[in-house]
Amino acid sequence: MKAVKVNEYSKLNKNGKMQTNYVYKVTGTEQELADFQGTLSAKSIAKEDGDNGVKAGDHLWFTSSFEGESIDNLVITKANRVAVDRSEERKVLSIASRMGKAGDSIIQNYVDKQLRKATVETSVAKVTVPAGDIDNLNLD
Numbered sequence: 001m002k003a004v005k006v007n008e009y010s011k012l013n014k015n016g017k018m019q020t021n022y023v024y025k026v027t028g029t030e031q032e033l034a035d036f037q038g039t040l041s042a043k044s045i046a047k048e049d050g051d052n053g054v055k056a057g058d059h060l061w062f063t064s065s066f067e068g069e070s071i072d073n074l075v076i077t078k079a080n081r082v083a084v085d086r087s088e089e090r091k092v093l094s095i096a097s098r099m100g101k102a103g104d105s106i107i108q109n110y111v112d113k114q115l116r117k118a119t120v121e122t123s124v125a126k127v128t129v130p131a132g133d134i135d136n137l138n139l140d
Helices: 030-037 087-098 100-115
Strands: 002-012 018-027 043-045 059-063 074-076 082-084
Touching: 018 030, 030 043, 030 059, 030 074, 087 100
Parallel strands: none
Antiparallel strands: 002 018, 018 059, 043 059, 074 082
């Protein structure tokens, strides 16, 4: 499963402390999404379209941990909770720790990648109008 951050908000938690929560839109196969809905994690199905890219029926995951702008691999743990697969992160940290000071840039590059917003590629058709035809266009 994959996920993209679509919202964040702050509210008081059960201990009375202000807490920031992050909302991720989850995508995957039908079976993955069915398994996701069966977990004990905070989740929901969007009831209506939102202005943040969420459509009615999208699967949403709520967490108090910022997991990056996009997540390449969500997993369901043995405790039946949704979590981010940290195997790549552990590998990066292991390699960087062996490199001493030089490893700092590896870690920085990894963190920068996590903070980069997911982009959706769009194609825009270029329309050209001959100069003489511009005056004839009704733009009102």
